[in-house]
Amino acid sequence: MAVDMNMNVLIVDDYKTMLRIIRNLLRQLNFVNIDDATDGSIALQKLRQGSFGLVISDWNMEPMTGIQLLREVRADEKLRPIPFIMVTAESKSENVIAAKEAGVSNYIVKPFNAETLKSKLVSVLGDF
Amino acid sequence: MASGDVDAELGAKLRELRENPEEMIRMGEVAGVVESLMATLKGDLSSADLKIYTELESLAKYIEAAKKEIVALRPDEVRDEYLPTATDELDAIVEATAEATNTIMDAAEAVESVMKHLEGEDVDVLGEATTKIYEACGFQDITGQRITKVIKALKYIEEKVDALVDAFGAEIENIKKDQPQEEVQKDAKLSDEDLLSGPQQKEKAKNQEEIDALLASFD
Numbered sequence: 430m431a432v433d434m435n436m437n438v439l440i441v442d443d444y445k446t447m448l449r450i451i452r453n454l455l456r457q458l459n460f461v462n463i464d465d466a467t468d469g470s471i472a473l474q475k476l477r478q479g480s481f482g483l484v485i486s487d488w489n490m491e492p493m494t495g496i497q498l499l500r501e502v503r504a505d506e507k508l509r510p511i512p513f514i515m516v517t518a519e520s521k522s523e524n525v526i527a528a529k530e531a532g533v534s535n536y537i538v539k540p541f542n543a544e545t546l547k548s549k550l551v552s553v554l555g556d557f
Numbered sequence: 558m559a560s561g562d563v564d565a566e567l568g569a570k571l572r573e574l575r576e577n578p579e580e581m582i583r584m585g586e587v588a589g590v591v592e593s594l595m596a597t598l599k600g601d602l603s604s605a606d607l608k609i610y611t612e613l614e615s616l617a618k619y620i621e622a623a624k625k626e627i628v629a630l631r632p633d634e635v636r637d638e639y640l641p642t643a644t645d646e647l648d649a650i651v652e653a654t655a656e657a658t659n660t661i662m663d664a665a666e667a668v669e670s671v672m673k674h675l676e677g678e679d680v681d682v683l684g685e686a687t688t689k690i691y692e693a694c695g696f697q698d699i700t701g702q703r704i705t706k707v708i709k710a711l712k713y714i715e716e717k718v719d720a721l722v723d724a725f726g727a728e729i730e731n732i733k734k735d736q737p738q739e740e741v742q743k744d745a746k747l748s749d750e751d752l753l754s755g756p757q758q759k760e761k762a763k764n765q766e767e768i769d770a771l772l773a774s775f776d
Binding site for chain 2: 442444445447450453454489518539540541542543
């Protein structure tokens with residue numbers, strides 16, 4: 430099935446610079462509807478109010494971290510099916526295992542490049 | 558011990574210290590206990606008493622020397638001057654790199670907006686170049702996170718130094734009185750070293766207009 434490039438994508442990071450970087454890279458990959466949030470609780474609010482096809486989230490944020498957001502998403506019947514990619518500088522095996530156990534769809538370690546972002550998007554959403 | 562039992566006041570102090578093992582004991586209190594203990598040794602001293610007395614005396618001297626050394630390090634200066642300066646400098650790094658990164662991205666976005674009007678190979682070359690710029694800008698996020706970790710470590714050190722300053726408060730005040738701060742005379746000539754303080758904090762720094770005005774004031 431073709432990927433809907435008009436889907437709403439939510440990017441979550443407490444660094445505004447990183448939000449801007451991911452937004453620009455997604456735009457270059459032809460995604461057009463990109464929204465953002467600066468922590469997990471704001472993201473969760475937006476997810477519950479809107480209709481999103483993908484979440485790309487940082488881990489280390491306050492007050493709600495990326496892993497807490499992921500757990501909330503997976504515990505919510507309506508939000509559960511949304512693909513969730515973690516983009517983080519936390520690269521310890523324990524982190525990756527914890528994210529996997531919480532139901533992460535894929536995991537990108539910072540710093541990353543556009544090629545890595547695209548390959549992870551393809552693995553989660555299908556070819557585009 | 559020649560004097561028999563430990564005297565009542567000393568006994569009470571020792572009990573108090575034993576009952577609050579979590580509380581930090583001031584160096585002055587330790588020295589006080591040792592001195593009180595030594596004072597209880599009176600009358601005819603056995604050789605064992607004498608040995609204890611000698612050990613206690615050397616312990617008291619050791620504590621006194623350690624106190625002087627720690628106080629001479631001026632932990633109050635570390636807490637009040639050096640640690641806040643270090644934290645401010647690190648905050649300034651994060652702010653400056655974020656500002657520079659945004660400027661770089663503004664420029665890359667401007668290039669992208671012009672690309673719409675171009676055709677052929679140029680579009681691909683510029684597209685790849687802007688992608689590389691966005692990727693490289695990720696350094697700001699990573700350095701920001703690393704600096705945040707350093708700031709947390711500095712805050713931990715600050716707490717420890719704070720406890721040290723608290724424990725040595727009176728002694729530090731005495732040292733301060735003995736070493737009055739050097740008054741900087743208004744017309745004193747600054748040394749080359751005095752002139753090397755690195756970049757100023759944004760709010761304290763003079764801007765180019767102010768520098769120009771200052772230079773012009775000499776004309």
